[in-house]
Amino acid sequence: MSSLCRRVRAIFTRVPSKPSANFCTTETLGNKRLVKNTSASTTETQLQKLVDEFKKSSKSSRFRHNQSIYRRTVARLAGAKKFSMIEDILEDQKQYYNISSQGFAMRLISLYGQSGMFDHAQKVFDELPELNCPRTVSSFNALLKAGVASKKYDKVVEIFKELPSRVSIEPDLVSYNIVIKALCEMGSLDDALSMFHELDNIGKEPDLVTFNTILNVLYRNGQFSEGDKIWAMMESKNVVPDVRSYNTKLRGMVLDGRVSEAVQLMDEMKSKHIIPDVFSYNALLKGFCDGKNLEEAKTWYGQLQESECNPDLVTYQMLIPLFFEADDFDMAFELCSEAINQEMRLKKEMFTQVVNGLVKQDKDEKACKLVELINSTKYLKYKLELPVVD
DNA sequence: CTAGGGTTAG
Numbered sequence: 001m002s003s004l005c006r007r008v009r010a011i012f013t014r015v016p017s018k019p020s021a022n023f024c025t026t027e028t029l030g031n032k033r034l035v036k037n038t039s040a041s042t043t044e045t046q047l048q049k050l051v052d053e054f055k056k057s058s059k060s061s062r063f064r065h066n067q068s069i070y071r072r073t074v075a076r077l078a079g080a081k082k083f084s085m086i087e088d089i090l091e092d093q094k095q096y097y098n099i100s101s102q103g104f105a106m107r108l109i110s111l112y113g114q115s116g117m118f119d120h121a122q123k124v125f126d127e128l129p130e131l132n133c134p135r136t137v138s139s140f141n142a143l144l145k146a147g148v149a150s151k152k153y154d155k156v157v158e159i160f161k162e163l164p165s166r167v168s169i170e171p172d173l174v175s176y177n178i179v180i181k182a183l184c185e186m187g188s189l190d191d192a193l194s195m196f197h198e199l200d201n202i203g204k205e206p207d208l209v210t211f212n213t214i215l216n217v218l219y220r221n222g223q224f225s226e227g228d229k230i231w232a233m234m235e236s237k238n239v240v241p242d243v244r245s246y247n248t249k250l251r252g253m254v255l256d257g258r259v260s261e262a263v264q265l266m267d268e269m270k271s272k273h274i275i276p277d278v279f280s281y282n283a284l285l286k287g288f289c290d291g292k293n294l295e296e297a298k299t300w301y302g303q304l305q306e307s308e309c310n311p312d313l314v315t316y317q318m319l320i321p322l323f324f325e326a327d328d329f330d331m332a333f334e335l336c337s338e339a340i341n342q343e344m345r346l347k348k349e350m351f352t353q354v355v356n357g358l359v360k361q362d363k364d365e366k367a368c369k370l371v372e373l374i375n376s377t378k379y380l381k382y383k384l385e386l387p388v389v390d
Numbered sequence: 391c392t393a394g395g396g397t398t399a400g
Contacts, residue, residue, distance in 0.1 A: 064392080067392075098392075101392065102393060103391095103392045103393040104392065104393090105393090106392095106393050107392080110393095110394085137394085141395070144395090145394065172394090173395080175394090177395045177396070178396095180396095181395075207395090207396095210395085215396090216396070216397065220397095242396095243397090244396060244397055277397095279397055280398095282397095282399080283397090286398075312398090313399090314398055314400095315398095318399060321400095347400095
């Protein structure tokens with residue numbers, strides 16, 4: 001291998017926590033040789049352990065009060081597509097008396113929704129009376145939301161149409177907001193808009209959430225003047241736009257190529273004491289990334305750092321490619337370092353590009369520094385190989 | 391003590 005070739009090599013290797021788990025076994029199936037990595041089954045075992053621990057812990061009512069541990073655990077299992085494990089955990093919860101408290105039952109519905117298991121969510125809703133839990137508009141809304149979360153938009157619309165009369169529930173504004181959201185997500189913009197306009201007829205006033213949902217779908221789809229009309233309607237109804245309203249408008253302007261107007265809108269927000277958040281900054285940064293405007297991107301990244309909010313994964317996923325594609329590997333290096341310090345889970349490929357670019361520009365010291373920084377982290381699941389430097 | 395709705399990139 002030529003030395004140049006070796007120099008630019010920065011290959012990622014998986015380093016398991018225990019070396020003994022590193023070996024691969026091969027087996028033959030017909031004429032194919034399959035490589036079976038034992039770390040897969042290690043994960044399986046770990047997750048099963050997690051499930052067992054969880055079920056044990058949930059005997060304690062104190063544990064059951066902890067919402068976030070439910071979310072995190074279920075999210076992790078869903079990420080690994082271990083749906084039967086999710087079922088195992090959540091069905092197990094039904095034995096506890098507080099399932100009859102509406103909040104706890106709704107949590108199950110919502111957790112099933114979050115995992116994409118809408119049928120299970122629906123089953124919990126159907127079972128509520130047996131669980132001594134009254135079905136109300138709140139649990140109905142939890143079910144609708146579960147449908148949106150699991151992207152079963154047709155189901156949301158269907159349930160909204162037929163279920164209330166069957167179980168005598170009166171949908172409220174929250175129900176409408178969720179269904180409007182579902183219609184937006186399934187691309188039925190016209191239906192979403194007609195439901196929005198129909199609110200008036202049924203004696204319901206759209207609120208901030210309704211407006212933000214509609215504004216988002218309009219601006220996102222390039223219907224800028226329609227969005228502006230809705231914006232005006234919102235103000236005429238004395239619904240005060242919040243940071244999310246502004247963010248959706250910022251993204252609209254950027255999508256429309258009006259980046260300097262977006263900058264002005266940012267000033268307008270500040271003058272109205274609406275503090276821009278990381279979504280606001282990301283919206284502007286997207287504009288500068290699309291326009292390959294490195295200087296403005298640097299400036300606004302600086303503004304973001306000085307602001308009360310922090311850059312997030314989206315910020316770095318936009319900015320790092322902007323700079324390495326323009327061969328500004330020094331800036332890419334800075335961004336990577338900051339991202340790592342904030343424990344951002346960037347893809348290994350992104351780091352490879354930066355390391356390779358640094359090596360290409362003979363910035364070996366930085367290249368090595370970056371690799372060492374990555375390898376010293378505990379939160380990243382991969383390791384980099386040090387570039388071979390002459 | 392546990393409850394419901396709206397935002398970004400790739």
